[in-house]
Amino acid sequence: MAFKEELPALWVEKYRPKKLDEIVNQKEIIERLKKFVEEKNVPHLLFVGPPGTGKTTAALCLVYELYGENWRHNVLELNASDERGIQTIRERVKDYARTVALGDVPFKVIILDECDAMTSEAQWSLRRIMEMFWRTTRFILIANYGSKIIEPIQSRCAIFRFSMLSKEDIAERLKFIASREGVKLTQEGIDAIWYVAGGDLRRAINLLQAAAAYGGPVDDVTVYKVAGKARPTEVHEMLKLALKGDVLAARQKVYDLMINYGLTGSDIIRQVHTEVFRLDVPEPLKMEIEDLVAETDYRLVEGANEDIQITAFLAQLAKLGKKMAG
Amino acid sequence: MSTPSYVPWTEKHKPRSIAEIKEIVGEAEYIDSFVSWLRNWKPGDKAALLYGPPGVGKTLLVEVVAKEFGYELFQLNASDTRTEAALRRLVGQSSKTVSLYGSKGKLIFLDEIDGLYGVGEADAVKAIVELIKESRVPIVMAANDPWDPKLRPIREVSVMIEFKRLRSSSIIKHLKKICAKEGIMADERALKIVAELAEGDMRSAVNDLQAAAQGKKRLTVNDVSWLRARNRQYQAFDVLRMLFAAKRCDDARNVVNSSLLDYETLMLWIDENLPRQYTDPEELAKAYYYLARADVFLGRMNRGQKWELLKYIIDFMTAGVAMSKIHPYRFTKYGFPQKILLLAKAKGTRAIRESICEKVASKCHLSKRKASTEIMPFLHVMFEAPGLAKRDVSRWLGLDESMEEFLKKHR
Numbered sequence: 001m002a003f004k005e006e007l008p009a010l011w012v013e014k015y016r017p018k019k020l021d022e023i024v025n026q027k028e029i030i031e032r033l034k035k036f037v038e039e040k041n042v043p044h045l046l047f048v049g050p051p052g053t054g055k056t057t058a059a060l061c062l063v064y065e066l067y068g069e070n071w072r073h074n075v076l077e078l079n080a081s082d083e084r085g086i087q088t089i090r091e092r093v094k095d096y097a098r099t100v101a102l103g104d105v106p107f108k109v110i111i112l113d114e115c116d117a118m119t120s121e122a123q124w125s126l127r128r129i130m131e132m133f134w135r136t137t138r139f140i141l142i143a144n145y146g147s148k149i150i151e152p153i154q155s156r157c158a159i160f161r162f163s164m165l166s167k168e169d170i171a172e173r174l175k176f177i178a179s180r181e182g183v184k185l186t187q188e189g190i191d192a193i194w195y196v197a198g199g200d201l202r203r204a205i206n207l208l209q210a211a212a213a214y215g216g217p218v219d220d221v222t223v224y225k226v227a228g229k230a231r232p233t234e235v236h237e238m239l240k241l242a243l244k245g246d247v248l249a250a251r252q253k254v255y256d257l258m259i260n261y262g263l264t265g266s267d268i269i270r271q272v273h274t275e276v277f278r279l280d281v282p283e284p285l286k287m288e289i290e291d292l293v294a295e296t297d298y299r300l301v302e303g304a305n306e307d308i309q310i311t312a313f314l315a316q317l318a319k320l321g322k323k324m325a326g
Numbered sequence: 327m328s329t330p331s332y333v334p335w336t337e338k339h340k341p342r343s344i345a346e347i348k349e350i351v352g353e354a355e356y357i358d359s360f361v362s363w364l365r366n367w368k369p370g371d372k373a374a375l376l377y378g379p380p381g382v383g384k385t386l387l388v389e390v391v392a393k394e395f396g397y398e399l400f401q402l403n404a405s406d407t408r409t410e411a412a413l414r415r416l417v418g419q420s421s422k423t424v425s426l427y428g429s430k431g432k433l434i435f436l437d438e439i440d441g442l443y444g445v446g447e448a449d450a451v452k453a454i455v456e457l458i459k460e461s462r463v464p465i466v467m468a469a470n471d472p473w474d475p476k477l478r479p480i481r482e483v484s485v486m487i488e489f490k491r492l493r494s495s496s497i498i499k500h501l502k503k504i505c506a507k508e509g510i511m512a513d514e515r516a517l518k519i520v521a522e523l524a525e526g527d528m529r530s531a532v533n534d535l536q537a538a539a540q541g542k543k544r545l546t547v548n549d550v551s552w553l554r555a556r557n558r559q560y561q562a563f564d565v566l567r568m569l570f571a572a573k574r575c576d577d578a579r580n581v582v583n584s585s586l587l588d589y590e591t592l593m594l595w596i597d598e599n600l601p602r603q604y605t606d607p608e609e610l611a612k613a614y615y616y617l618a619r620a621d622v623f624l625g626r627m628n629r630g631q632k633w634e635l636l637k638y639i640i641d642f643m644t645a646g647v648a649m650s651k652i653h654p655y656r657f658t659k660y661g662f663p664q665k666i667l668l669l670a671k672a673k674g675t676r677a678i679r680e681s682i683c684e685k686v687a688s689k690c691h692l693s694k695r696k697a698s699t700e701i702m703p704f705l706h707v708m709f710e711a712p713g714l715a716k717r718d719v720s721r722w723l724g725l726d727e728s729m730e731e732f733l734k735k736h737r
Contacts (some may be wrong), residue, residue, distance in 0.1 A: 009722035056691050116692050206704040213711035230703035247601040267699055291545040304625040306596050312618035318607035
């Protein structure tokens with residue numbers, strides 16, 4: 001095997017499939033990818049689908065099987081949301097594509113993850129880069145939403161849509177891992193993980209490992225405990241303070257979240273979206289708040305200064321809170 | 327020969343005579359006007375109202391002249407209870423009685439009369455006017471801004487004497503003299519910076535000099551450079567006050583021109599202080615609506631290099647915010663943009679967190695952002711839980727002690 005390194009301590013990595021055949025579900029996609037490997041001919045690929053459905057894993061398995069031990073020399077993994085703009089991506093691709101591929105595959109592969117984080121201008125540049133280096137490189141682009149990828153890129157790629165994993169898929173994988181790790185996983189535990197993580201296998205495995213870290217069996221109680229701890233309570237408190245009219249204190253929570261948890265404004269607003277429905281306020285008010293959340297989420301993308309947008313949202317909440325109080 | 331730190335240089339190096347004052351400011355009309363008013367004063371004459379910006383020597387002149395001409399000074403300023411009753415008492419105590427021996431007489435000095443505020447304000451003005459009319463001794467007053475309509479009755483019974491901002495050259499001359507007495511070799515350019523930042527206010531220049539130079543043998547430009555930042559902060563407070571008090575769009579919009587702060591920094595200041603100024607959720611929400619609009623346009627401008635959008639940004643953040651008020655402007659204590667301070671303070675922990683995310687990202691085929699949102703919360707839980715082989719995780723991710731500490735302690 002090509003993987004001589006120490007076994008990963010995090011189960012999401014430890015149990016990440018190494019072969020296309022091990023991937024949970026996504027049968028048709030796997031069959032086609034295996035054909036590419038056989039023929040040693042890969043077009044540009046675009047993997048789209050919800051988080052935790054195996055997109056990155058499929059890309060990695062593809063290159064493991066394509067290059068075997070040499071995969072590291074022939075694959076460049078980039079993450080669009082980590083690179084500082086398209087210029088650095090272009091530079092890195094250029095440097096990388098300059099050398100010839102090792103082994104019997106005549107091209108190298110660039111895996112570019114989280115492409116939907118790219119602006120459309122950046123995507124247009126990416127399209128040109130793909131064109132420029134087509135002789136020597138193939139791109140595997142990965143995104144949650146295909147619609148966020150510009151048409152010209154879509155038309156140059158074979159598109160694979162990863163579907164949400166079913167409860168059976170998730171349960172089977174969790175049971176497999178639990179038995180390997182000697183962890184007792186109850187049916188209630190599985191139900192709870194499914195309730196919290198849905199079809200996101202990455203999150204499901206993280207929940208399993210964190211719950212198992214408490215030493216006892218993994219049941220619904222431990223799972224909900226972990227889920228509760230993993231969710232910052234600051235967001236809930238922030239909303240309550242704002243509704244009470246204390247915008248200054250609520251904003252302090254925003255700073256806590258940004259500094260201590262390293263959350264961005266979008267992360268916070270995403271958390272808010274789930275918290276809104278847990279608030280102890282009249283049902284119609286929840287929808288008024290949700291309306292504000294949606295607008296704020298959109299503005300965060302357009303604005304320059306995230307905490308201004310969030311504080312503006314909190315001020316609106318204070319107004320709603322005052323109205324509610326009469 | 328540095329002085330003990332508790333003697334303010336503004337006191338220690340205060341001019342003691344009219345001649346010493348003239349040595350600093352040169353021949354000044356206002357000195358002569360005041361002296362001749364006092365010399366010629368007889369009961370029934372007008373009072374004197376000295377006005378001008380702070381730190382130009384109004385109070386000092388009154389003190390020095392009183393001493394030189396042998397008057398006994400009765401002084402009251404804004405920190406005293408300035409109610410009508412207090413003034414009445416003063417009328418009773420001093421103005422109607424004349425010392426028979428020892429001094430030429432009394433001089434009543436009401437400092438900072440534009441600081442009259444609170445309950446009984448109108449009554450206080452009335453009491454002062456009566457005091458002036460009845461007094462058998464001269465009354466002198468001082469104010470920064472005497473043009474408040476409420477002070478009109480007082481203006482009508484007063485001789486107005488204007489004090490101008492001091493010239494930088496005058497301030498530098500005095501600072502040099504202080505440095506010589508304190509045994510400090512001062513770089514001329516450093517003194518120039520102190521003088522210029524003071525904007526004609528001698529008191530603040532001397533205070534700044536003391537803060538920067540006390541205990542030193544030499545004063546260089548480096549010793550005074552921090553003053554600039556501090557001054558900008560004062561400036562920001564004034565700008566905010568003007569902005570929040572503005573009643574017309576144009577007044578609010580002009581604030582940007584009169585500010586040393588660039589519009590992006592000003593935006594941070596407004597953001598920080600909006601919830602302090604506007605406490606009614608109704609007006610706060612409206613003001614934030616405009617500030618958020620300004621921010622959206624700032625984003626659009628920066629991304630598309632559409633500089634022509636700047637005018638809207640400024641309109642939204644100034645006039646939009648100012649016109650959102652429902653309740654009249656009230657004095658508010660402002661604060662320095664906290665986010666800047668907090669981010670600086672949290673720099674250490676943030677750096678630790680970021681390097682953990684980086685390690686997770688490289689091991690788990692994730693972006694740093696996803697590592698932060700998808701993995702970090704679970705890592706915290708795992709490190710808190712008793713059962714996990716933490717050492718394995720640490721070793722695999724390559725965490726050092728401070729990172730482990732962060733993961734354990736953080737919650």
